[in-house]
Amino acid sequence: MKILLTGAAGFIGFHTAKALLERGDEVIGLDNFSPYYDPKLKEARAAQLDGKPGFKMIRGDVTDRETVREAMKGVDRVCHLAALAGVRYSFEHPEEYISNNIQGFFEILDEVKQQEIAGLIYASSSSVYGGNEKAPSQEDDKVDNQLSLYGMTKKDNELMAHTYNHLYGIPVTGLRFFTVYGEWGRPDMALFLFTDAILNDRPIDVFGEGKMQRDFTYIDDIVSGVISSIDKNYDEEIFNLGCGRKEELMDYISTIEKACGKEAEKNFTGMQPGDVRVTSADISHARDKLDYNPQTMIDEGVPRFVKWYRDYYGLIEN
Numbered sequence: 306m307k308i309l310l311t312g313a314a315g316f317i318g319f320h321t322a323k324a325l326l327e328r329g330d331e332v333i334g335l336d337n338f339s340p341y342y343d344p345k346l347k348e349a350r351a352a353q354l355d356g357k358p359g360f361k362m363i364r365g366d367v368t369d370r371e372t373v374r375e376a377m378k379g380v381d382r383v384c385h386l387a388a389l390a391g392v393r394y395s396f397e398h399p400e401e402y403i404s405n406n407i408q409g410f411f412e413i414l415d416e417v418k419q420q421e422i423a424g425l426i427y428a429s430s431s432s433v434y435g436g437n438e439k440a441p442s443q444e445d446d447k448v449d450n451q452l453s454l455y456g457m458t459k460k461d462n463e464l465m466a467h468t469y470n471h472l473y474g475i476p477v478t479g480l481r482f483f484t485v486y487g488e489w490g491r492p493d494m495a496l497f498l499f500t501d502a503i504l505n506d507r508p509i510d511v512f513g514e515g516k517m518q519r520d521f522t523y524i525d526d527i528v529s530g531v532i533s534s535i536d537k538n539y540d541e542e543i544f545n546l547g548c549g550r551k552e553e554l555m556d557y558i559s560t561i562e563k564a565c566g567k568e569a570e571k572n573f574t575g576m577q578p579g580d581v582r583v584t585s586a587d588i589s590h591a592r593d594k595l596d597y598n599p600q601t602m603i604d605e606g607v608p609r610f611v612k613w614y615r616d617y618y619g620l621i622e623n
Contacts, residue, residue, distance in 0.1 A: 306330045306331070306381045306382060306535075307330070307331040307332075307333070307379060307380045307381050307382075308325060308330055308331070308332055308333070308380060308381065308382045308383070308384055308535065309333045309335060309376055309377050309380045309382070309383045309384070310322055310325070310332050310333065310334050310335070310384045310386065311334075311335045311336070311367055311383075311384070311385045311386055311387035311413065312335075312336055312385075312386035312387030312388065312428075313332070313334025313335060313336050313351070313354070313362060313386075314334070314336040314338055314347040314348070314350050314351045314362070315336065315347070315350075315386060315387065315491075316350075316485070316487075316489060316490050316491050316524070317386050317428070317482070317485060317524065317527060317528070317531070318334070318336070318386040318387070319350040319351075319353070319354065319489055320487070320489070320524050320525070320527075320528050321384065321386065321528050321531050321532070322334055322354055322360065323353070323354065324528050324532055325532065325535075326354070326357050326358070326359055326360055328532075329359070330359065331359040331360075332359060332360050332361075333361050333363065333376055333380060334351075334354065334360065334361065334362040334363065335362075335363045335365055335367065335372070335373075335376045335387065336351070336362065336363075336364065336365075336387065337364065337365060337366040337367070337387075338351075338364060339389070339405075341389055341394065341401075342491055342492045342493055343492055346489070346492065349617075350489055363375075363376050366409070367385075367387050367405070367409035367410075367412055367413055368404055368405065368408050368409045368412060369412070370412050370416065373412050373413060373416050374416055374419075374420075377416055377417070377420055377422065378420070380422060381422075381423055381424075382422065382423060382424045382425075382426065382535050382538065383413060383417055383422055383424070383425045383426070384426045384427075384531065384535055385410065385413045385425060385426070385427040385428065386427075386428045386531075387405070387409065388405060388406045388409070388410075388428060388458075388459075389401055389402050389405045389406055389455070390430075390455070390491070391455060391491075391493055392432060392452075392453040392455050392456070392577075392579040392580065393493075393577060393578075393579065394455075394493070395453055395454040395455040395458075395579075396453075396454070396578065396579065399454050402454050402455060402458050403458070406455075406458035406459070406461075406462065407458050407461055407462075410427070410461075410462045410465060411465065413425070413427075414465055414466065414469055414475075415469075417469075417475055418469060418473050418475055422475075423476065423538065424475075424476040424477075424478070424535075424538040425466070425475060425476065425477050425478070426477075426478045426480065426531065426534045426535050426538075427462060427466065427477070427478070427479055427480070428459075428479075428480055428482060429459045429460075429462060429463055429479040429480055429481045429482070429543065430455070430456065430459040430481055430482055431481050431482060431483040431484070431520070431545070431547070431584050431586065432452075432453060432455055432456035432459060433448045433451070433456050433459050433460045433463065433481060434446065434448060434456075434481075434581075434584070435448065435449075435450040435451040435452045435453075435456050435581070436450040436451075436452050436581065437450060440551075440583050440585040441520075441549075441551075441585040441586055441587040442481075442545065442584070442585060442586055442587060443545070443587045443590075444481070444543045444544065444545055444587075444590055448460055448463075452579050452580075452581065453579035455579075456579075459481075462479065463479050463543065466479055466541075467541065470540065470541045476538050476539065476540050476541070477541055477542075478534045478537075478538070478539055478541075478542045478543075478544065479542070479543045479544070480530065480531060480534060480543075480544055480546050481543065481544065481545045481546065481586075482522070482527060482546050482547075483519075483520040483521075483522050483545065483546065483547030483548070483584055483586045484519045484520055484521050484522060484547075484584060485522050485523075485524055485527050486521055486522070486523065486524065486606060486607075486610060487523050487524030487525065487606055487609065487610055488524065488609060488610055488613035489524075489613065490524070490610060495557070496557075496561065496607065496610055497610075497614070499558060499561050499569065500561055500564075500565060500610065500611055500614050501614070502569065503561065503562065503565045503567060503569045504565055504567075504614070504615070507570075508569070508570040508571065508572050509558070509569045509570070509571055509572065510572050510574055511554070511555075511558065511571050511572065511573050511574065512574055512575070512576060512577050512580065513554070513575070513576045513580070513582060514573050514574070514575065515554055515555045515558075515571075515573055516554070516582065517553075517554040517580075517582050517583070518551040518552065518553055518554065518582065518583045518584070518585065519551060519552060519554065519557070519583075519584050520547040520548050520549070520550065520551050520552075520584050520585050520586045521548060521552055521557060521603055521606075522546065522547050522548045522586075522599065523548070523599070523600075523601035523602075523603075523605075523606040524606075525600070525601060526546075526548065526597075526599040526600060526601055527546055529597065529598075530544065530546040530591060530595055530597045531546075533595040533596060533597060534595060537594065537595060539594070542594065544590060544591040544594070544595060544597070545586040545587060545588050545590065545591060546586070546588070546591060546597065547584075547585070547586025547588055547599075548586070548588075548599045548601075548602070549586060549587075549588040549599055550585075550602075551583065551584070551585040552603055556603075557603060557607075558571075560603050560604060560607045560608075561607055561611070563608075564607050564608040564610075564611035564612075565611055
């Protein structure tokens, strides 16, 4: 299969590209190498993919229709993972989220229609559940109580995809990712921030006074769900991709401390704007229709990340 994979130098995109190439698919990567976080990390991911049989990287922006048009020619599926992620950055740069996450999604979606591509798989987010208090979250829960611009843009993507499916019959599958972590992860995510601070003897900020719960999902499990979605290519679906269990934030921090071999100095502070106390995924729908079966818990996944971090930054274990 020939697949256009946007965001191929991003965290989830990079791992998805590797898995697709390993099974023999042809992958056209499209990424703008945005400076939202350290471009060197994106370049390093891309270097891992360069030269692999069946892979081509296009440096360009999903908001540019001509770039999208050329990249999409002749593909069997489009897997759209490119976006500005994260809740907090959206408060400071709202215009970038509208451009990348809404305009960029439209350019991809409309070009899928124009070129009559057989299916679109795209990244949504657990952030669409916003201020919902019901847990675990299910795909048919209402998602009208948005708490962040980021969550709003992802809900907008789901609405656009639904509309294009209804009007033009385009197969669309949206994936609501829950707190993805693992090797080559984003520097703005908690695992990276905590590991970096602990290993470099800096204090960590623990939001929500540490009384938060998250459905932490290891990257390999997420990739398995993405690839199954590409293969199944349902007419129209939304899936939660989580681990299916929630962890206490303080237990997560303890697991990181153990992997780092030292205890963190902690600054306990309140909730941040746009944040929620609990995320928890009901993954029964994905289990049923994607054969999705998460395998990695934090006691395995966190040490793998810490080992990668040490190797990547050349840190020697004490």
